[in-house]
Every structure is written in structure tokens, then in C-alpha cells.
Amino acid sequence: MNKIRFEPHGKTVDVRTGVSLLAAARSAKVMLPSKCGGRGACTTCKVQVQSETPLPPLSRMEKHMLSDRMVADGFRLGCQCNVTGDAVVTIPEDPLRRTIRLQLEAARREKEENQ
Template sequence: MSKVKVLPHDKTVEVRDGVLFLAAVRVAKAVLASKCGGRGACGTCKLQVQPAGVLDPPTLLEQRMLSERQLKEGFRLGCQAKVKGDAVVTLPEDPLRRVIRMQLEAARSQSEQDPSS
């Protein structure tokens, strides 16, 4: 059994080696999109795995869907990469939530600079 910590949710689950990271994330009750049903065709289940050295080499599908830079930074497709030891996975921020967060931070920063409002 291996421990997989899922960030930013800060949840840790124990799963068997050989389980897909997509399944491990779901066991942690975190959301990771997978529009193609786990066939490696859409790239929406991209996540970052640390340490990257505990994984098998990227599949051909991952090599097509991810840039060399992303692969070097530990990005993998959750529907292709399998758990092979303790790891920490970081899920990408949902684009809509990112926009909302940035707008809220900008508004908060502006109100701190202008205390009269």
C-alpha cells in the first residue's frame, strides 16, 4: 500500500500500487476532470506528481499530450500514470475558480490601498 497526498485538498489516502492516480484522487474525494473517460485523449486529468522518480516512464499518450517541460516538472495524466510508492499529487486549479480568486484578490488589494471605500 502507498500513501498519496492530494493537494490543495490536503487529503491523504492509502491505495494499492498499480492504481491509477485518477482513481487515487477520487478515493480522496477530490475532483479531477476526465472528459475522455480515462483514455488519455483529452488531457484534462493532468496533475503534478512528486517525486516523479517513483513512476514508470510516461506512456506514448502522455508524451503526445504533455510538453517536455511539463514532463520534466512531474506533470502526468491521472488516467495513465500509476501509483508506485508514496507520492504527493497537486491538482491544477479550475480555470473558473482561478479567475474568481484573482478578481477577489485584486478587489481586496484595491480596498486595502484605498481605505476610504
Template sequence: MSNSFKSTLHFQPHDKTIVARNGTTILAAARHAKVMLQSKCGGRGACTACKVQIRTEAQPAPLSRMEKHMLSEQMLKDGYRLGCQCVVNGDAEVIVPEDPLRRTIRLQLEAARREAEEKKEK
């Protein structure tokens, strides 16, 4: 669906797809898609809470000064960008990392469920 004005973004693991105008930030597109993407600094690129991994066959948007400063070389090599700084520049898959607090809670709940199932089996 990519043309010179709009691109298709697929957000994972949320499995949501939207069409966004080129030049829109990934953060704004995520909010439009109702995908939870943290932003503690108000979109100024100072907190890295909105970092996402971008997979695209198109030429990615140029790195912003803040992205070069805030993300490690390895993260940049692995396709990580700041959602508040990176703009839509072609069809892409956007992988939103799991929030660390939510991950901790999810792992605790999974452990409790396994323990309850083991007790039922005994």
C-alpha cells in the same frame, strides 16, 4: 507506509492524504480522496485536463503511450503525468494545478478585496 500493495498519496494544495492500491490510477485515487481533478475525456488520456505533477522518491510508473503523445518533453521532465493514465506505484506527493477558470475568479476576488480594503483605509 509503502509496501508492495499500497502507497500513500498526498494531494496538494488540498492537503489530503490517502492510501491507495498500487495500480490504481491517480484520477481514481483523487476521486476517492474527494480531490477535484478534471477529466473531460472520460479517462482516455485525450484531453490533458487531469494533468498533475508527481513528486516521488520511488521509481515512477512507466509512461503510457498517451502521456508520451499528449505531454511535452519539458512537462515530462518537470514530473507532469496524466492522472487518468498514471498509476500509483509508490508513495508520492501529487500536485493538482489550479483550474484556469477558478484561478481567474480567485484573482478577481483578491483584487476586489484589496480595492475594498484600500477604500476603507482612506
């Protein structure tokens, strides 16, 4: 069994070799969106993977959907990348949620400064 830890949630799950990272996230009850149903066509399940065990080669869809920079930074598609050993998987913050969070934080700081 392989231990996969999902960040920033801090949840760990034991899964067998060959299970997709998307399936591992679901086992850990971690929200990892997948609009295309796991076919590698939407990139909503992209994750950053840190693994001491070499990951499987990029799938055809990953080569098409991920930039060279993203691949160099350790990004993979959760639905296409299978577990090969223990790993830490970081789920990036949704861009819309990030924008809203930053706006709320700025408004909170402004309010505190004016008090």
C-alpha cells in the same frame, strides 16, 4: 499499500500499487476532472507528481499530450499514471478559477486601499 497525498487539499489515501492516480483521487474524494473518461485525450486530469519511487514510463497518450517541459516538471496524466509507491500529487488550479480568484483579490485590495 501506498500513501498518496493530494495537495492543495491535504487529503491522503492508501491505495494498491497499479491503481491510477485518477482512481486514487476519487478514493480520497478529491476532485480531479476527467472529461474524456480516463482515456488520456483531454489533459484535464494532469497532475504534478513527486515520488521517491520511479513512476512508470510515460504512456503513448502522455507523450502526445504533455510537453517536454511539463514532463520535466513532473506532470503526468492522472488517468494514465499508475501508483508505484508513496507520492505527493499536486492538482494545479483551474485556469478559469485562478483568473476569477486573482480578480477578486485585486478588487478586495483596491477596496481596502480606498477605505
